[in-house]
Amino acid sequence: MRILVTGGAGFLGSHLIDRLMEQGHEVICLDNFFTGHKRNILKWMDSPYFEVVRHDITEPIRLEVDRIYHLACPASPVHYQYNPVKTVKTSVLGTLNMLGLAKRVKARFLLASTSEVYGDPTVHPQTEDYRGNVNPIGIRACYDEGKRIAETLTFDYHRQNNVDVRVIRIFNTYGPRMQEHDGRVVSNFIVQALRGIPLTVYGDGSQTRSFCYASDLIDGMMRLMENEEHIGPVNIGNPDEYTILELAQTIQKLVNPDVEIQFAPLPQDDPKQRQPDITRAKEWLGWTPKVALEDGLKRTIEDFRQRLAAK
Ligand code: NAD
Numbered sequence: 001m002r003i004l005v006t007g008g009a010g011f012l013g014s015h016l017i018d019r020l021m022e023q024g025h026e027v028i029c030l031d032n033f034f035t036g037h038k039r040n041i042l043k044w045m046d047s048p049y050f051e052v053v054r055h056d057i058t059e060p061i062r063l064e065v066d067r068i069y070h071l072a073c074p075a076s077p078v079h080y081q082y083n084p085v086k087t088v089k090t091s092v093l094g095t096l097n098m099l100g101l102a103k104r105v106k107a108r109f110l111l112a113s114t115s116e117v118y119g120d121p122t123v124h125p126q127t128e129d130y131r132g133n134v135n136p137i138g139i140r141a142c143y144d145e146g147k148r149i150a151e152t153l154t155f156d157y158h159r160q161n162n163v164d165v166r167v168i169r170i171f172n173t174y175g176p177r178m179q180e181h182d183g184r185v186v187s188n189f190i191v192q193a194l195r196g197i198p199l200t201v202y203g204d205g206s207q208t209r210s211f212c213y214a215s216d217l218i219d220g221m222m223r224l225m226e227n228e229e230h231i232g233p234v235n236i237g238n239p240d241e242y243t244i245l246e247l248a249q250t251i252q253k254l255v256n257p258d259v260e261i262q263f264a265p266l267p268q269d270d271p272k273q274r275q276p277d278i279t280r281a282k283e284w285l286g287w288t289p290k291v292a293l294e295d296g297l298k299r300t301i302e303d304f305r306q307r308l309a310a311k
Pocket residue numbers: 006007008009010011012013030031032033034035036037055056057058070071072073074075076090094112113114115169170171172173174
């Protein structure tokens with residue numbers, strides 16, 4: 001198949017491209033390189049089955065494809081809050097453009113949505129029918145509400161225009177190729193520990209997250225894309241839940257037991273707890289995550305160690 005991956009030069013997009021290329025598909029990577037980088041897709045640059053197009057998805061584009069994996073959107077709070085109006089445009093206009101393309105060329109379309117559609121959840125763990133608790137005027141809203149309207153658009157194109165759609169809700173995912181200055185918690189702690197500077201725990205560290213390793217996530221995403229019976233939304237994440245302090249202590253133990261843990265103010269609207277209910281992913285897709293946190297962290301630490309040493 002000919003497959004379009006928007007945001008393909010980013011962290012998850014590039015892992016997805018690796019899998020699609022290994023399966024023998026033709027892949028077009030569309031990216032404006034805001035948070036993505038060419039080094040993530042470098043190994044495919046010489047392949048005749050791979051193309052990269054520098055393009056901002058807030059502008060329309062015409063391409064002939066069979067599948068669209070729509071991932072383009074900054075995912076780290078630091079990056080999506082850098083230019084929040086642009087984040088809204090990317091989610092709203094960008095998703096509209098990609099759905100328009102899917103409609104025109106009759107491609108199957110998958111939206112990479114997020115657990116952030118649940119906001120600061122009052123239901124725990126979160127099931128897909130929970131409608132969420134998002135502050136519509138807070139500093140995370142550009143991303144959370146952007147993804148909520150992206151989901152709305154996706155389901156409306158399905159109902160109104162018969163576009164063949166899929167929606168996954170991704171919970172915190174980590175792994176090799178996260179950016180060094182990404183700002184997300186796993187990359188921050190690993191980089192800090194490797195540099196021997198204090199790990200910055202925001203708040204008292206009692207807030208929780210559930211961390212999924214990238215390869216598990218990509219496996220779930222591809223299973224939903226090729227599933228003929230279900231369109232979603234489906235939660236994809238690892239249900240093992242940790243406090244942020246526990247995560248800091250685990251990384252401290254794995255990298256450098258002498259490094260300090262420092263506490264810093266909790267950002268506004270930071271969700272207190274988050275854990276996916278993955279019953280649907282298990283029943284519909286036969287999917288469960290395979291990589292335990294310590295194993296995934298060890299692989300991620302090794303990747304950062306090599307990159308920092310190369311610098
Ligand atoms: P990332 O920031 O590494 O990748 C996003 C990619 O999109 C980058 O390559 C960036 O340059 C590109 N991009 C951003 N705006 C664009 C625009 N206007 N036009 C073209 N390209 C643009 O983030 P990621 O972690 O790989 O996330 C990928 C997708 O998965 C995002 O849609 C994100 O919302 C979703 N997601 C990720 C996580 C996670 O934990 N990693 C969790 C929930 C949802």
